[in-house]
Amino acid sequence: MRAMERLAPPPWKAKVVEPIELRSPRERRVAIGNAGFNTFLLRSEDVYIDLLTDSGTGAMSDRQWAALMCGDEAYAGSRSFFRLQAAVERVMGFPYVLPTHQGRGAENLLFSCLVRPGQCVVNNLHFDTTRAHARHKGGRPVDLVVEEAYAAGFRAPFKGNMDLDRLDRFLRETGRDAVALVMVTVTCNGAGGQPVSLSNLRGVRQVCDRYGVPLFLDACRFAENAYLIKQREPGQEGRGVGEIVRDMMAVADGCTMSAKKDGLCNIGGFLAMRDPELYRQACQWAVLFEGFPTYGGLAGRDMEAMAVGLEEVVDEGYLAYRVGQVEELARRLEGEGVPIVQPPGGHGVYVDAAAMLPHLPRHRFPAWALTVELYLEAGVRAVEIGTVMAGRDPATGDHDYPRLELMRLAVPRRVYTSSQLGLVADALGRINRRREAVRGLEFTHEPPFLRHFTARFRPV
Ligand code: PLI
Numbered sequence: 001m002r003a004m005e006r007l008a009p010p011p012w013k014a015k016v017v018e019p020i021e022l023r024s025p026r027e028r029r030v031a032i033g034n035a036g037f038n039t040f041l042l043r044s045e046d047v048y049i050d051l052l053t054d055s056g057t058g059a060m061s062d063r064q065w066a067a068l069m070c071g072d073e074a075y076a077g078s079r080s081f082f083r084l085q086a087a088v089e090r091v092m093g094f095p096y097v098l099p100t101h102q103g104r105g106a107e108n109l110l111f112s113c114l115v116r117p118g119q120c121v122v123n124n125l126h127f128d129t130t131r132a133h134a135r136h137k138g139g140r141p142v143d144l145v146v147e148e149a150y151a152a153g154f155r156a157p158f159k160g161n162m163d164l165d166r167l168d169r170f171l172r173e174t175g176r177d178a179v180a181l182v183m184v185t186v187t188c189n190g191a192g193g194q195p196v197s198l199s200n201l202r203g204v205r206q207v208c209d210r211y212g213v214p215l216f217l218d219a220c221r222f223a224e225n226a227y228l229i230k231q232r233e234p235g236q237e238g239r240g241v242g243e244i245v246r247d248m249m250a251v252a253d254g255c256t257m258s259a260k261k262d263g264l265c266n267i268g269g270f271l272a273m274r275d276p277e278l279y280r281q282a283c284q285w286a287v288l289f290e291g292f293p294t295y296g297g298l299a300g301r302d303m304e305a306m307a308v309g310l311e312e313v314v315d316e317g318y319l320a321y322r323v324g325q326v327e328e329l330a331r332r333l334e335g336e337g338v339p340i341v342q343p344p345g346g347h348g349v350y351v352d353a354a355a356m357l358p359h360l361p362r363h364r365f366p367a368w369a370l371t372v373e374l375y376l377e378a379g380v381r382a383v384e385i386g387t388v389m390a391g392r393d394p395a396t397g398d399h400d401y402p403r404l405e406l407m408r409l410a411v412p413r414r415v416y417t418s419s420q421l422g423l424v425a426d427a428l429g430r431i432n433r434r435r436e437a438v439r440g441l442e443f444t445h446e447p448p449f450l451r452h453f454t455a456r457f458r459p460v
Contacts, residue, residue, distance in 0.1 A: 011317035036456025048379030056260035058413030071301025080300035094272035096279035101297030103258025160188030193345025195228035219255035224346030264309030336429030354405035364440025378427035
């Protein structure tokens with residue numbers, strides 16, 4: 001693994017800017033109180049540096065903005081659809097494409113075709129919407145990521161890998177008919193934006209072939225994954241990212257894609273595949289859930305921006321800066337003694353809140369408490385990936401404690417400068433030095449499901 005010591009400058013300059021403002025400490029106290037101590041309920045104008053998500057929050061290029069003007073808004077047979085289809089085929093190699101309003105729309109179409117009630121959907125680690133869509137079709141989501149994904153401080157190059165032995169055993173014991181499909185999420189968001197190696201993807205394909213199970217990628221962050229393969233996988237360092245992307249996709253029968261991440265767009269997604277029969281079936285569902293198959297819930301202009309974004313995202317200058325910026329944030333946090341998931345992944349840095357705030361029991365939500373503290377300290381918005389987000393175990397009614405209690409600092413694409421991210425590291429450093437003073441929280445309002453979006457709390 002190669003750690004970059006100095007961040008290369010970005011291969012772009014700013015042409016449009018959006019003013020941001022740091023509220024006073026008193027205003028921040030009022031804002032977070034009004035939001036029920038939930039960063040999802042803050043107004044974005046009360047946020048100084050917004051690291052809630054890297055999804056749909058990136059800056060488009062001048063070429064993407066120019067492409068918007070060329071959108072063909074025809075209901076059927078839009079020229080913009082054919083541009084998108086050609087870009088997907090060129091970059092990823094899949095001939096059949098169905099645009100969707102965003103990534104979860106693609107999950108809905110795919111699972112509507114492939115998942116029957118009672119069947120399992122296997123993933124390295126399901127993202128929430130993927131898990132929810134599998135369940136919505138009566139499926140049973142199963143996570144088979146490698147064990148080291150759960151060891152936050154342990155450094156391994158590919159902590160997003162599927163555990164191939166467990167996958168083989170699971171498919172053998174469960175039987176082909178009880179498994180709808182296998183998915184691999186690249187990069188693995190739930191484990192810290194950790195990449196999946198090319199050799200692991202090829203191994204997953206071999207196991208799937210042994211049992212005749214289809215394999216799809218959740219490709220949201222495919223370019224970041226390819227760049228991390230180039231950096232970390234022996235034998236891949238001399239290759240182009242575009243080539244690595246095509247090798248990653250070559251193992252799969254298709255992919256779901258949220259263009260809000262590595263499509264460099266503010267909205268959009270697609271389902272791509274090789275099988276014409278599956279495509280025909282998915283078109284039927286597309287008409288019902290998304291729109292006619294040549295627009296799928298998007299404007300023609302959105303498809304134009306996506307086509308350009310897919311070509312731009314595999315640019316190695318862009319990726320070196322993108323991944324380098326995340327690495328730099330991680331280095332600065334390490335310098336402050338803040339415990340983080342190691343090594344940093346592609347799209348953000350994940351703070352190990354359980355390790356940072358050991359005085360807080362899990363039922364006082366340490367990672368959530370840290371998001372509140374970080375907002376109060378510096379107007380920075382992060383997101384909890386921990387106990388609150390995990391929800392309750394339906395069988396016992398208790399919190400369904402996840403193995404990791406993390407706070408994610410997701411870095412939007414082409415948005416913030418190094419000095420702005422440095423400010424985030426400084427703020428967490430200050431909190432770390434007085435960490436025993438960070439208070440836990442309890443619910444004042446707890447919604448029955450997807451509770452993190454609208455829950456309200458009070459400090460205890
Ligand atoms: O938000 P969507 O519907 O465009 O995409 C859903 C989705 C699917 N897979 C993965 C790995 C995701 O990370 C994902 C969305 N992620 C969000 C919103 C995030 O904040 O990470």
